[in-house]
Amino acid sequence: MPLALLALAIGAFGIGTTEFVIMGLLPEVAGDFGVSIPTAGLLVTGYALGVVLGAPLMTVLGTKVPRKRMLMLLMALFVAGNLVSAVAPSFAVMLIGRVVASLAHGAFFGIGSVVAAELVAPSKKAGAIAMMFTGLTVANVVGVPLGTLVGQHVGWRVTFAIVAALGVVGLAGIARLVPELPKPEGVRLRHELAAFKNTQVLLAMAMTVLGFGGVFAAITYIAPMMTHVAGFADSSVTWLLVLFGLGMVGGNLVGGRFADRALMPMLYVSLGALAVVLALFTVTAHNKIAAAVTVALIGALGFATVPPLQKRVLDQAHGAPTLASAVNIGAFNLGNALSAWLGGMVIAAGFGYTSPNWVGAALAAAALVLAFLSAALERRDAVPSPAATDGARAARPESVHP
Secondary structure, eight states, X not given: OOHHHHHXXXXXXXXXXXXXXXXXXXXXXXXXXXXXXXXXXXXXXXXXXXXXHHHHHHHHHTTTSOHHHHHHHHHHHHHHHHHHHHHOSSHHHHHHHHHHHHHHXXXXXXXXXXXXXXXXXXXXXXXXXXXXXXXXXXXXXXXXXXXXXXXXXXXXXHXXXXXXXXXXXXXXXXXHHSOOOOOOTTOOHHHHHHGGXXXXXXXXXXXXXXXXXXXXXXXXXXXXXXXXXXXXXXXXXXXXXXXXXXXXXXXXXXXXXXXXXXXXXXXXXXXXXXXXXXXXXXXXXXXXXXXXXXXXXXXXXXXXXXXXXXXXXXXXXXXOOHHHHHHHHHHXXXXXXXXXXXXXXXXXTTSOTTXXXXXXXXXXXXXXXXXXXXHHHHHHHHSOOHHHHHHHHHHSOOOOOO
């Protein structure tokens, strides 16, 4: 694999750390600012919505900027947002910092996916995308647990300062290792927008929203769920996040490997199993060992969908994939925002800390239904109509027999 993929993975590591570390620190942040856990959950929702809005906005603004330079600018914006979060005097200011950092997220992964795919042979595209996303998943094994540990023992502000430093490292790596890739000739904004007329692109994005939303419905509230229901100590949340991250790493690599061979079957298996595991989490959350295993499975099954969904969008968007790729990253985070909001609602309604798991199971099941619908439409479109077949026969010259 090219070294440039390592640079993209470094940037993804920083972004993944800031995206997920807040979940292990929700109780600390809520206590510091004097807000409830569901209110603190807005830091997850706000970040996710910022990605949804920032993905197309930053990509459109960067259409005339070389991809390497745009990646560097996005990392600089990411650093600035995390510094604001680190010094925020109020909950509102911290929320603003989270949104500023999130504006870089979608465009970075969207443009980075395109760059990663261009660096390798066509048969290895999903694997290259998965390699970049490995930075995001490894962040959940290393960055998020360490950030949670630092936040719980030294202070959550120190965690966000460290994340800003990670962004600086990512910026330097991109500057040094990512090559200057020529922009495709003749591709303009209208060509990028045309991809959204493709039903398969829209269906893939809808699967992204619902499928990944299922993951975040459970994981957003993992800290209170594991401490209040499973009976873990506060310090154990760090190691539970390590398990989630290990699951993500494994699922991401498996998803990347099989997406190049059997993309749709990979989606059927991962989405179906995710719906079942999330439903079972309402039961397994009451047992420490079963809860720990379930957390790892949610990470694995959720991230097994990332490379195939991202590759499907790139394939269906054809010659103008940059905006569609970035918007699909926004779709992941729209799912995050939707599920974090719904999960907070069912908790606030008094259904308990395990109730978001039912929300997640329903979302994953809906994504599975869309996967079957997408495949059915693709098969229908691949079968030529009788009229087209007759026309093709008529166009062929009659064979001459001696």
